[in-house]
Amino acid sequence: MPQLDDKAATRRLLDRFGFGPRPGELESLSQQGFAAACAQVLAQRPDGTPLPDLGAEPPQAGKKASTAERKQRQKTLRGQQIAAAQWWLDRMAGTASALPERLTWFWHGHFATSVQKVHSARLMLHQNQTLRGLGGGDFGALAKAMIVDPAMLLWLDGQQNKVGAANENLAREFMELFTLGVGHYSETDVREAARALTGWMVNRDAMTAEQVAKRHDSGSKTVLGITGNLDAGGFVDIVLNRPDSPRFVASRLWFRLVSATPPSADALGRLVAGYGPQRSIGGLLRAVLAEPAFRDPATTLVKQPVEWAVGLMRALAVQPSKLPVTQLEAGLRGLGQVPFEPPSVGGWPAAQSWLTTSAGLARLHLAQLIAAHADVSHITSGAAAGQTLGVDTWSQRSTAALADLKGAELVAMAACTPEYVVSQ
Amino acid sequence: MTTTGNKRRISRRGFILASGVVGAGALAAGATQVDWTDLIAAATRDPRSADTGVLVVCTLYGGNDGLNTVIPAADPAYQKARPDLAYQPHEVLDLGDGLGLNPGMKGLKKLWDDKRLAVVRGVGYPKPDHSHFRSMAIWQTASPDSPQPTGWLGRWLDVTGDDPLRAVSIEPVLPPLMAGQRAAGATLPVTGLKLPNGTVGKAFSLLGQPEAGESPDRARVARSIADLHTTATKLGPAVKPSGANKGQLAAQLDVVAGLVEAGVPTRAYSVSLGGFDTHADEKGTQQRLLTELDDALSAFVDRVRGKKVVVLVYSEFGRRVGANASDGTDHGTAGPVFVIGDGVNGGFYGEQPSLTDLDNGDLKESTDFRDVYATMLRDVLGEDPGKILAGHDTTVPGLL
Numbered sequence: 001m002p003q004l005d006d007k008a009a010t011r012r013l014l015d016r017f018g019f020g021p022r023p024g025e026l027e028s029l030s031q032q033g034f035a036a037a038c039a040q041v042l043a044q045r046p047d048g049t050p051l052p053d054l055g056a057e058p059p060q061a062g063k064k065a066s067t068a069e070r071k072q073r074q075k076t077l078r079g080q081q082i083a084a085a086q087w088w089l090d091r092m093a094g095t096a097s098a099l100p101e102r103l104t105w106f107w108h109g110h111f112a113t114s115v116q117k118v119h120s121a122r123l124m125l126h127q128n129q130t131l132r133g134l135g136g137g138d139f140g141a142l143a144k145a146m147i148v149d150p151a152m153l154l155w156l157d158g159q160q161n162k163v164g165a166a167n168e169n170l171a172r173e174f175m176e177l178f179t180l181g182v183g184h185y186s187e188t189d190v191r192e193a194a195r196a197l198t199g200w201m202v203n204r205d206a207m208t209a210e211q212v213a214k215r216h217d218s219g220s221k222t223v224l225g226i227t228g229n230l231d232a233g234g235f236v237d238i239v240l241n242r243p244d245s246p247r248f249v250a251s252r253l254w255f256r257l258v259s260a261t262p263p264s265a266d267a268l269g270r271l272v273a274g275y276g277p278q279r280s281i282g283g284l285l286r287a288v289l290a291e292p293a294f295r296d297p298a299t300t301l302v303k304q305p306v307e308w309a310v311g312l313m314r315a316l317a318v319q320p321s322k323l324p325v326t327q328l329e330a331g332l333r334g335l336g337q338v339p340f341e342p343p344s345v346g347g348w349p350a351a352q353s354w355l356t357t358s359a360g361l362a363r364l365h366l367a368q369l370i371a372a373h374a375d376v377s378h379i380t381s382g383a384a385a386g387q388t389l390g391v392d393t394w395s396q397r398s399t400a401a402l403a404d405l406k407g408a409e410l411v412a413m414a415a416c417t418p419e420y421v422v423s424q
Numbered sequence: 425m426t427t428t429g430n431k432r433r434i435s436r437r438g439f440i441l442a443s444g445v446v447g448a449g450a451l452a453a454g455a456t457q458v459d460w461t462d463l464i465a466a467a468t469r470d471p472r473s474a475d476t477g478v479l480v481v482c483t484l485y486g487g488n489d490g491l492n493t494v495i496p497a498a499d500p501a502y503q504k505a506r507p508d509l510a511y512q513p514h515e516v517l518d519l520g521d522g523l524g525l526n527p528g529m530k531g532l533k534k535l536w537d538d539k540r541l542a543v544v545r546g547v548g549y550p551k552p553d554h555s556h557f558r559s560m561a562i563w564q565t566a567s568p569d570s571p572q573p574t575g576w577l578g579r580w581l582d583v584t585g586d587d588p589l590r591a592v593s594i595e596p597v598l599p600p601l602m603a604g605q606r607a608a609g610a611t612l613p614v615t616g617l618k619l620p621n622g623t624v625g626k627a628f629s630l631l632g633q634p635e636a637g638e639s640p641d642r643a644r645v646a647r648s649i650a651d652l653h654t655t656a657t658k659l660g661p662a663v664k665p666s667g668a669n670k671g672q673l674a675a676q677l678d679v680v681a682g683l684v685e686a687g688v689p690t691r692a693y694s695v696s697l698g699g700f701d702t703h704a705d706e707k708g709t710q711q712r713l714l715t716e717l718d719d720a721l722s723a724f725v726d727r728v729r730g731k732k733v734v735v736l737v738y739s740e741f742g743r744r745v746g747a748n749a750s751d752g753t754d755h756g757t758a759g760p761v762f763v764i765g766d767g768v769n770g771g772f773y774g775e776q777p778s779l780t781d782l783d784n785g786d787l788k789e790s791t792d793f794r795d796v797y798a799t800m801l802r803d804v805l806g807e808d809p810g811k812i813l814a815g816h817d818t819t820v821p822g823l824l
Contacts, residue, residue: 344557401630
């Protein structure tokens with residue numbers, strides 16, 4: 001198969017293992033060749049940005065609360081939610097350490113949790129920080145943290161799951177969507193696993209969760225053929241030891257970072273070997289980069305709306321929180337993707353699902369908003385726009401489309417070209 | 425119906441396959457060179473176009489409490505299960521058979537009396553899932569057993585060509601029910617699609633040009649921009665800004681009515697109303713929402729009278745029979761589905777689920793939801809349901 005040259009491969013690395021280059025980043029990273037660039041990116045650790053102070057959570061509205069009190073509470077929660085999303089977008093757009101942020105974003109879509117049910121931006125940020133801290137290490141530790149994460153428990157009705165009245169939501173989604181994939185467990189496994197997960201209660205103020213002994217089912221359970229007095233940790237161990245699990249995790253990461261076309265059986269084998277018995281996410285990422293398909297020009301990937309918008313803001317050195325917040329949010333909402341609001345536990349759509357008719361117009365409006373807040377004085381030609389956005393060559397179509405435009409309109413239109421909407 | 429359906433299903437990719445059936449002049453220009461304008465003009469000239477059915481799917485997000493929508497008010501088991509939430513027999517709008525509509529649904533009661541409202545009772549699927557997301561996914565994909573990446577109307581698009589104008593969602597994001605493997609419905613926000621004009625507008629339309637040798641992903645971006653321009657040009661003028669005081673659903677249905685009146689070739693629409701996830705203080709909230717639904721639907725049905733439009737109203741599940749501790753109900757199972765329109769044979773279909781013979785506190789389904797879809801596919805869209813519903817082709821007899 002044909003291979004991208006070192007510079008093009010490095011650009012793809014910055015796209016897929018980050019959110020695209022900041023000004024000058026591609027040039028400096030590609031100087032030493034692709035292998036050195038990979039080593040440098042894989043060594044990135046989360047930067048030290050502190051979490052924002054959202055203030056205290058408004059107290060739960062009691063049964064007797066007035067409509068005005070309820071409205072005020074909603075307003076405060078909504079404000080905190082906007083602040084949290086803005087903080088994260090700033091971090092994605094500004095960080096020099098992009099891989100951990102991209103992984104945090106990936107895991108957010110994988111362990112998809114929505115603030116619309118959790119009703120707490122603080123708990124969403126708490127989960128976000130866990131994803132960031134564990135997202136590049138051992139998948140087992142990450143999975144064990146997520147299964148008792150306060151936001152996750154609220155999201156998948158973990159609090160309703162108690163001895164004698166099991167709620168299967170978390171047990172089912174954990175196997176189906178987080179660790180094994182559908183078809184690799186039975187309905188009995190779901191029921192038994194739900195029993196293993198009984199008794200967890202969330203303390204919203206302390207942002208903690210604990211297993212309450214009298215709500216926990218301490219009887220014997222059998223999950224995937226293994227019997228014992230299983231609890232959450234024991235259940236996770238059983239699931240992750242199944243041979244289906246490494247293949248599932250590797251495939252999901254490939255799907256979001258590399259291509260909507262699944263890896264070949266051989267390639268999947270190599271990815272699983274990289275993941276290894278340590279369940280190393282870093283090892284998996286290293287194996288992804290070693291795949292010939294990673295350097296195949298045909299391995300394109302449709303950028304998700306947040307990836308596209310953050311990439312554009314990185315390229316133009318625009319800080320998201322400097323944009324009118326309601327317009328930025330409306331823009332992302334029009335494209336169908338707002339951080340902390342995945343549409344379901346299955347996460348966001350992927351690939352060509354993003355390419356709807358009305359998304360084309362929403363994309364143009366958001367690109368115009370971003371470009372209007374950028375210094376574009378140095379971008380005076382299609383070629384210069386290409387250089388800023390990391391597009392080497394424009395198609396004839398895009399060359400023609402960009403020919404008569406200048407300044408912010410030129411940059412905005414360039415961001416809507418197929419060459420930029422799709423990561424090459 | 426089937427022949428007409430084929431004729432109306434032509435699209436650029438579908439043309440070669442369809443040409444044997446259709447044969448006629450508008451398509452003689454050559455398979456790959458038929459453009460939108462020709463097709464739409466041909467469709468508009470087609471004298472049979474008035475006979476082709478139009479389906480409007482209205483999704484109620486959040487799990488509408490079916491027992492307080494079509495209400496067995498006189499059933500002692502109903503009164504006993506939810507004493508504080510129950511409507512009294514004199515409050516409901518009597519439909520006969522011991523059932524009455526929610527007092528907020530006066531317009532639908534008129535449609536019922538007019539034999540234009542069918543109530544399919546106890547609609548659900550085997551092994552019900554109580555998660556909103558799973559259950560909504562099951563309803564939208566019509567795949568109760570295993571997850572499916574495509575929606576049922578998306579697969580209808582897949583088997584009938586790839587013209588995006590044939591299925592239109594009046595929502596900013598395409599609902600999964602209209603996403604197919606190869607084809608997807610167009611999205612048309614209620615605010616319309618106001619394309620830029622002048623230099624920017626020209627540049628933007630140029631971005632929709634295909635480029636030889638381009639990757640499939642890039643080609644799809646260009647195609648979506650071209651489709652956007654087609655949608656905005658062909659459907660945009662029919663979108664009139666709605667009255668400021670109208671609810672979201674009424675505004676969406678206004679757009680649909682405008683498109684139907686304009687004679688656009690769209691065969692399926694998606695609209696929605698959210699907010700039905702009422703676990704607490706349910707009665708007032710639900711009645712307000714049902715009133716909004718009722719106002720919007722009855723105005724719409726009156727406006728498109730005589731135009732072969734059928735509306736399907738469903739929610740991802742009903743509610744549990746018994747109330748919970750906070751004047752609400754928790755996620756349940758089967759619920760009523762409304763089918764409204766001129767061609768509809770009004771009345772009850774399916775058995776009303778028993779309130780005493782329950783499955784773990786939940787109603788037992790009596791009608792498989794795929795029967796309702798199969799009826800819509802066969803009798804409104806003129807397609808063989810088996811091709812779209814994994815072989816499922818049982819319909820609801822007599823409904824249409």
